[in-house]
Amino acid sequence: MKRTLAVVSAGLRHPSSTRMLADRLTEVTRRELEGQGAQVDIDIMEVRDHGHDMVGYLTSGFPSDGLRQAxxxxxxxxxxxxxxxxxxxxxxxxxxxxxxxxDDTALVGKPVLIAATGGTGRHSLVLEHALRPMFAYLRAVVVPTSVFAATEEWGGGSDSPGTLLPRIARAAGEFADEIRRRESPDISNPYSNPVPFAQLLDGR
Incomplete structure (x- = not known):
């Protein structure tokens, strides 16, 4: 079965620790899904690449082609x-x-893995106090384990409890299991079968 992962990274620099964390989570999730027999396609979006287009969309109501594709x-x-x-x-x-x-229906019932980066672990509650409520409002299925990576954690190993890699592995495993339990979204194109113009003008 073919599965597609969308990855939204909001790092501001290149390279960024935010993108590094996104890549780690993506790679472990890909391995988990392939271990379950899935073929995995990955689409990574850097939010900073759409900054001007998002401002234009919010002020005009018309998304650019690139933003619409995202x-x-x-x-x-x-x-x-x-x-x-x-x-x-x-x-x-x-x-x-x-x-x-x-669109506020785009994430309904969709498995979501949330993660964040920061200079210190004091910021880690952002996951539970900000991200999880936002995605709950959008009716997404947020996996129980979220991942916060402070600056000092990037040098840690994977053989001791509390380090970054075990948390990534646990979150990715939960995420892959949620994806496996669901069918792929069936997104219909509202423009694929338009009503003929003559029918629109027909008074009947």
Whole structure:
């Protein structure tokens, strides 16, 4: 069975620790799904690449082709990995703007793995106090384990409890299991079968 993962990374620099965490989560999830016999396609979106387009969409109501494609990618995916840097005890403004622009039905019933990065572990509650409520509002299925990576954790090994890699493995395993239990989304194109213009003008 073919599965598609959408990855939304809101890092501001290249390279960024946010993208590094997104890549780790994506790779472990891919291995989990392939171990269950799935063929996995991955679409990674850097939110900063759509910054100007998102402002234009919010002020005009018309998304650019690139932004529309990003939204369709998220809606059609079997699961979403969403990673943001923590700013002022919350998600970044660009990260929030992306999901403000996204159709509010795009994530209904979709498995979501949430993660965040920050300079210190004191920011880790952003996952439970900001990200999880937002995705619950969007009616996504957020897996129980979320992953926060502080700056000092990137040098840690995987053989001691409490380090980053075991948390990534646990979250990715839960995420892959949620995807496996569900059918792929059936997203219909509202423009694929338009009503003929003559029929629209018919008074009957």
């Amino acid at each position: 939204f369709e990618t998220v809606a059609k995916a079997d699961g979403l990995i969403a990673v943001t840097p923590a700013f002022t005890a919350s998600y970044s403004g660009l990260f929030k703007m992306f999901f403000d622009c996204l």
